[in-house]
Amino acid sequence: LKIQNPVISNADIDKLKNIDHPDFKSVSISTLYDITKGLNGIEAALKDMVKQAYKAVSEGCNIIILSDRNVNEHYAPIPILLSCSYVGSQLSKLGQRSSFGIVIESAEPREPHHFATLFGYGASAVNPYMINEIIRQQIEDEEIIGITAEKGIQNFNKAIATGVLKIMNKIGISTLHSYRASQIFEILGLNSAFTEEYFPNTPSRIEGIGLYDIEKEIFLRHRSAFPPIKIEGSLPLNIGGDYRWRRNGERHMFNPTTVSKLQQAVRTNSYESYEVYAKDINEQSKKLMTLRGMFEFNNLDPIALEEVEPWTEIVKRFKTGAMSYGSISQEAHENLAIAMNRIGGKSNSGEGGENKNRFRKDLNGDSRNSAIKQVASGRFGVSTNYLTNAKEIQIKMAQGAKPGEGGQLPADKVLPWIAECRSSTPYVGLISPPPHHDIYSIEDLAQLIFDLKNANREARINVKLVSKVGVGTIAAGVAKAKADVILISGYDGGTGASPLTSLRHAGLPWELGIAEAQQTLVLNNLRNRVVLECDGQLKTGRDVAIACLLGAEEFGFATAPLVASGCIMMRKCHLNTCPVGIATQDPELRKNFKGTPEHVINFMYFVAKELRKIMASLGFRTINEMVGQSQKINVNKALEHAKAKGLDLSPILHQPKTQKPLHNTESQNHELENVLDFDILRMGHPAIYRKEKMFLEFPIKNTDRTVGAIVSNELSKIYGDNGLPEDTLNLKFKGSAGQSFGAFATKGLTMQVDGNTNDYLGKSLSGAKLIIKKPDEATFASDENIIVGNVSLYGATNGEAYINGIAGERFCVRNSGAIAVVEGVGDHGCEYMTGGKVVVLGKTGRNFAAGMSGGIAYVYDEKQKFKNGLCNMEMVAFDPIFEADEKELKQLIKNHFKYTNSDLAYRILDDWENSLTNFVKVMPTEYKKALMRLEMENNIKTATV
Helix, strand or coil: CCCCCCECCHHHHHHHHCCCECCECEEEEECEEEHHHHHHHHHHHHHHHHHHHHHHHHCCCCEEEEECCCCCCCEEECCHHHHHHHHHHHHHHCCCHHHCEEEEEECCCCCHHHHHHHHHCCEEEEEEHHHHHHHHHHHHCCCCCCCCHHHHHHHHHHHHHHHHHHHHHHHCCCCHHHHCCCCCCCCCEECHHHHHHHCCCCCCCCEEECHHHHHHHHHHHHHHHCCCCCCCCCCCCCCCCCCCCCCCCCCCCCCHHHHHHHHHHHHHCCHHHHHHHHHHHHCCCCCCCCCHHHEEECCCCCCCHHHCCCHHHHHHHEEEEECCECCECHHHHHHHHHHHHHHCCEEECCCCCCCHHHHCCCCCCCCCCCCEEEECCCCCCCCHHHHHCCCEEEEECCCCCCCCCCEEECHHHCCHHHHHHCCCCCCCCEEECCCCCCCCCHHHHHHHHHHHHHHCCCCEEEEEEECCCCHHHHHHHHHHCCCCEEEEECCCCCCCCCCHHHHHHCCCCHHHHHHHHHHHHHHCCCHHHCEEEEECCCCCHHHHHHHHHHCCCEEEECHHHHHHCCCCCCCCHHHCCCCCCCCCCCHHHHCCCCCCHHHHHHHHHHHHHHHHHHHHHHCCCCHHHHCCCHHHEEECCCCCCHHHHCECCHHHHCCCCCCCCCCCCCCCCCCCCCCCHHHHHHHCHHHHHHCCCEEEEEEECCCCCCCCHHHHHHHHHHHHHHCCCCCCEEEEEEEEECCCCCCCCECCEEEEEEEEECCCCCCCCEEEEEEEECCCCCCCCHHHCEEECCCCCCCCCEEEEEECCEECCCCCCCCEEEEEEECCECCCCCCCCEEEEEEECCCCCCCECCCCCEEEEEEECCCCCHHHHHECCCCEEEECCCHHHHHHHHHHHHHHHHHHCCHHHHHHHHCHHHHHCCEEEEEEHHHHHHHHHHHHHHHHHHHHC
């Protein structure tokens, strides 16, 4: 039985209930229970469901419909996820689960996460009948106009299916069949006896409530709907406020009171006002809004405050979050950088690159340079000059607010000044892929860490992970991969631009992640090799103290410094309409930005001051003494809420019994001493320092990795983005080059390999010329043999590459400015490309140009296979080759022949008139519009002048 969408309408469920087919038989089982029987009633109803389902399957039923229809004053609905999981797991134990499919008919599901959990626990289709009825009612009442009820329901179902698809995408699962019953969740706040019975094989680490408490909540909701005293009319529904603050709704730590108090404190430099703010945030014991709210300090051993290290030292461990220029305004972005540079902390560029003008100090001595440069999956603006101007380079494996997701900057937000920083084309939308295409294993991560350390030997390499079950094991792998810093990011960070379902339902509190990472690293004697950092809604000195006692030694703040800078938590960050000039690029709205570096500095000072008082009360003189001393925390026994009593937070507070260090005591050995670049630096001195043209030759082997990065780093220190004049330092290698040959290679370098290269050739190429050719003595046909590995020219911003053979998969992924000529490519060529030009003189694999929003590709398609199915046409079209295109194309092929002596290039040029007819021009539709818009703007400017 096939359905196009697993989210089905009321009409669809009726068809299933009344199906008349020899191969299919359905039965509907009620998920209601007698409300008067309480806990016994719900237990009995769940067992009865299993019995009914087993009996039905035994009689030949293969569609089990679990329905919570017909709720009345006597019968209440059992949570539909509980029913779905229990029926599925019990019939699995009975060996019958593969004999039937579960269909859900429920009023409960209404947002993507609800559907995702139902599918994750075994449902094959879900009918949200209440939503169907609400849509129909609103259309009848003309609250929604211009659409039929059927179309409205269809639109809702399609939107939910898209949301579920996105959730599957971030996990890395491509079909619902694979996702169904996968149970890829962690439970928070349910006890192990309950989860073992009803949600077997799902981790639940901190215990919590059970079926008794769940039934009590059902009873209260039922009584609210069917009150004992009859009343006329209907009662108002709970206001909610889960995602945004609402008066009398769900509590939020940042609310109008705390926002105004913090802004008053930083603007008036009043620690007294900050104390009011901090008291509001910290006194959560009765509000139960965070895990840390349930902790209290114990084992006090007070010392004099004067003995504690000064605030000026403490704030050097503080950082601001990775918010890209593009997601926030120039004023807000630079404000954070200036503030953190003044106090010796670090601001983070985010993944949007950074204008090179910020790398120089201002006349007043301030620096707008972000000390941390982020390298994310999109590699926007990542060049050797960008990395050279970093004190720390952060690899964003995932984001706390939306783990597993990439990002997208719509075309209308990619303004010329944003595009310049991201090395892309104005008005062309930018897509960050969900994964790094050069990281598919821990060894790949180790390679990227090695690459970046070559690109800047003075910078620490930071790897950002998300708090999740198993993050300790991942952190151990990252430490062995030679990261200097490991950041554990909590789920509740992130701007208001993050998808709401991700904000609430993906990732975990940092308390769980930091504790697990600390314990695992200590047990494996790795903790001394790395710095452990924590972020995710840190707001006060108390938050920092708890993070430190659990194992963190550096601390990131993002939302709080923005609030200090003027943010009023409108949660409209994705709309470009921020009224206070922070999350907007609108020139008029940006004028409303009133934040100053002093506001951010005051916030950091106040946090450090509060932290020092806590340190003094606990008896710690330095942060290093305090790291990992979890015996100084206890669970607050005064918590009276019934739900809190079942929690067991001891796994978070566990301290491994070991004498091994609890904090960072040594630096990683990145093993750079034998890198080939040091020979190049020594021998190429006249070219590097006097710009004399030089030709050098070296043998190369596959253990020679990341050749060219250290040389480019040294050139960037001297000449910045300009590099050397073209072809100043000519380097010829003979042999088989290792991974990341030519990574970050800058202008003025010409690097030739007579042989072949491994993966990641020309990663983030920054202006150099790369020539890979088969050896002169080789007799094989170049256009039939692979000569470079996978993921070549990933994130290249500038430069040229001429490849005398076939490239592996994902050639030119996220290329934003390089020119490349190659004699064939594997699957996914030019994926997510945003600029530059690519000429393919031979065969291509499938899915060429997927996500390609910019740049141009010319593909030689003699047998018409490319046109007929190998190109992904979602974002591109085949354009005619005009005279100017022909001239450019021919010159690039001539260059290729000149540098590589390619037989294929010679044959094409020799019969140019006929060859030209076989070329296909691949042009992204959005890129074409952007070029026309830029030409029109340029004409208007010229006419005005």
